[in-house]
Amino acid sequence: MLSKSLKIQHFGPICNGYMDNDGYLPINKITVLCGPQAVGKSSIAKLFATFSWLEKALVRGDFSIAYLTKYNRFAKTFCSYQSIQDYFKDNTFLHYIGSAFEFIYENKKLRVKTCAGSAYERPQISYIPAERNLLSVIEDAENVKRLPQSLASMLGVYTTACRNMKSDLTLPINQAKFHYDALNKRSYIQSIDYKVKLNEASSGMQSLTPMYVVLDYLSKVVTKTVQVQQSDKSLKEKELIQKRVSEILKDDSLDPEVRRLLLEQTADTSYKYLLSIVEEPEENLFPTSQREILNSLLSFSSVGNNELLITTHSPYILNYLALAIKAGNVVRMTSDSKLTSRLDSIVPKAAQVRGEYVSVYQINELGDILSLPSFDGMPSDDNYLNNTLAECNDLFNELLDVEELCKE
Numbered sequence: 001m002l003s004k005s006l007k008i009q010h011f012g013p014i015c016n017g018y019m020d021n022d023g024y025l026p027i028n029k030i031t032v033l034c035g036p037q038a039v040g041k042s043s044i045a046k047l048f049a050t051f052s053w054l055e056k057a058l059v060r061g062d063f064s065i066a067y068l069t070k071y072n073r074f075a076k077t078f079c080s081y082q083s084i085q086d087y088f089k090d091n092t093f094l095h096y097i098g099s100a101f102e103f104i105y106e107n108k109k110l111r112v113k114t115c116a117g118s119a120y121e122r123p124q125i126s127y128i129p130a131e132r133n134l135l136s137v138i139e140d141a142e143n144v145k146r147l148p149q150s151l152a153s154m155l156g157v158y159t160t161a162c163r164n165m166k167s168d169l170t171l172p173i174n175q176a177k178f179h180y181d182a183l184n185k186r187s188y189i190q191s192i193d194y195k196v197k198l199n200e201a202s203s204g205m206q207s208l209t210p211m212y213v214v215l216d217y218l219s220k221v222v223t224k225t226v227q228v229q230q231s232d233k234s235l236k237e238k239e240l241i242q243k244r245v246s247e248i249l250k251d252d253s254l255d256p257e258v259r260r261l262l263l264e265q266t267a268d269t270s271y272k273y274l275l276s277i278v279e280e281p282e283e284n285l286f287p288t289s290q291r292e293i294l295n296s297l298l299s300f301s302s303v304g305n306n307e308l309l310i311t312t313h314s315p316y317i318l319n320y321l322a323l324a325i326k327a328g329n330v331v332r333m334t335s336d337s338k339l340t341s342r343l344d345s346i347v348p349k350a351a352q353v354r355g356e357y358v359s360v361y362q363i364n365e366l367g368d369i370l371s372l373p374s375f376d377g378m379p380s381d382d383n384y385l386n387n388t389l390a391e392c393n394d395l396f397n398e399l400l401d402v403e404e405l406c407k408e
Contacts, residue, residue, distance in 0.1 A: 003118070006048055007095040008369075012087035013040035015367030024097070025369060028359035030301055031309040034318060034372075034383065035363035041311035042130070042279055044369070046082035046150075048309060049127045049277050051096035051103055054078060058112070059100050059120055065112045074103075074110040081149045082127075121272035121305065124222050128154060128211045130279040136198045136206035140185070158210050161217035162187065171205075171212055172292040173285075178209055203284040208293060215276055219300045222274045273305040282314040291320040298324055299350035315386050318360065322378040328352040329376055 004027040009017040018025040027048065033041040054074075057063060068074060079085045094105040100120040102113040129150050135141050135158055142159055168177040168190070179188040179195075187198035189205050198209060281297060282290040294317055301308035312318070327347035331340060332354075343352070355377010362383055363369050373380040 003097070003099065005097045006044070006051070007093065008044060008047060009093040010089045010091045011040075011047070011094060012043040012084065013038060013367050014043055014363075014369070017367075018361075018369040018371075020371055024095070025361065026359060027307075027309070029305075029307050029357040030298070030353060030359070031307075032318070032321065032358070032360040032379075033309070033311045033363065034313070034360065036365060037313065039363040039365055040367060040369075041363055043084060043087060044363075045277050045279065045309060045311050046084050046127075047094065047096070049125060050079060050082055050084075051098065052123065052125055052275060054103065055096075055098045055101050055120075056122055056125065059122065069110050069112060072108065072110075074105065075108075083148060083150075122270065123273050123275040123307075124218055124271035125275045126154075126157065126214060126218050126277065128214065128276070128278040128281075130283060132210050133203065133206040133283070135210040136187070136201070139199055154210070154214060157214050157218065161213050164217065169213060169216060171209065172296045173204075173208065173289045176205070178213060204286070204289060207283040208285065208289075211278065211281070212293070212296065215274075215278075215297070215300050218276075219274050219303060219306070222271050222306070223303060273307065274300065274303075275307045276300060276309070278308070278310045280312060280314075281310055282312060282317055287316045290314060290316045291323075294320050295324065295348050295351035298353055299348065302350050302353070315383075315389055318379050318383060318386070321358070321360070323347055324351050324353050325355045325358060325376075325378045328354045 005021075005024040006027065007017060007023045007025065008014045009023065017023050025044070033044055035041055054068065058065065058068070068078075075085055075088050079087075088108070090108070092105065092108075094103070096103045098115065098120075099118045100115055102115060104111045104113070127150050129148070131148065131151050132154060134147075134151065135155055138144055141147075141155055147155065162180040163182060165180050165182075168179045170177050171189075174191065176189050176191045178198075179190055180186075181188065187209070189196055189198055189201045189209065198206065201209075276297065278297065281293050285293060297308055297310065298321075300306060310317070324347050327343050331343050331349075331352055334340060340349075343349075355374065358377060358379075360372040360374070360379040360383075361369050362372050372383055
């Protein structure tokens with residue numbers, strides 16, 4: 001099923017794009033984008049999310065190819081959802097190859113081609129933006145107007161997850177639990193000896209909690225281990241509503257936000273896998289906590305055909321990812337229960353991954369995308385993030401040299 005690839009040139013900070021494979025960046029089961037800030041990691045993630053959603057919408061019949069390709073709707077309307085509508089340039093070239101459709105943007109126009117003979121499985125797409133801690137900080141966030149659309153969408157899922165929660169949710173760090181008071185619509189972080197409102201908790205907890213709550217909930221929805229509250233309308237009433245909505249959606253002048261809300265309310269909730277796209281999972285977290293949240297994300301992605309794409313500035317994320325891959329390699333070498341148990345104590349079983357399922361790319365300041373070399377599937381230590389740490393040692397050595405000269 002993994003035959004997706006994305007070619008990006010001259011879009012936002014991205015200049016030449018991927019430097020191998022004729023520019024086509026392969027999307028793996030687990031894809032990691034690393035590099036300095038403002039070089040285009042999120043641009044890639046947002047484009048991938050946008051094309052994935054458009055492919056699903058076309059398969060589902062939400063609108064036609066003709067509707068999508070008219071009046072520059074792709075750039076002006078659909079890319080505005082991720083706030084990337086102003087990233088287009090005169091020479092922007094984009095080509096996304098999915099399972100059901102190909103999308104080619106060239107000469108300021110979008111073309112869509114059908115992929116012949118490919119089997120399409122509908123994903124539940126979850127985009128976790130870097131601004132997610134706002135959902136924790138702001139009380140009654142549901143009533144806040146003019147939130148960024150991607151954040152508003154996450155808020156909708158987060159609210160649904162909280163309302164469907166039957167018991168406290170154990171979080172992956174600090175032996176903490178998330179408690180939702182449905183009566184008062186209040187969220188809490190609690191442990192053995194404390195209980196605080198989420199908006200008064202640490203910044204790390206405020207960043208981690210909505211991300212973890214949403215992905216835990218959606219992974220259960222996809223695997224059918226949680227029952228979403230269903231409407232009490234009859235089948236006939238639902239069919240009438242769907243018919244009426246379909247008629248409304250035929251109106252090309254319909255406001256894009258109204259269109260999106262109508263689609264969300266009437267969408268088929270049958271999904272084959274979870275596609276998680278997470279910006280900076282390490283946000284505000286201590287290194288060991290970064291390890292725990294990464295292991296959780298890898299565990300979610302290990303289920304069935306689930307996929308994960310993350311952006312990161314953190315060298316710890318790459319190093320802990322290497323541990324997970326190494327554990328995935330070693331576990332295939334033995335059937336000894338004592339040895340596998342020892343492996344599980346180092347890296348949880350569900351977080352142990354095979355190297356061939358992981359692709360790591362780094363983006364440089366020139367807007368080039370480079371494949372990070374690997375050894376047995378593990379990302380190389382020779383990467384921008386680790387090299388930045390090494391630079392600190394080099395600078396310290398220079399200070400020592402100056403200190404010695406001062407003594408002469």
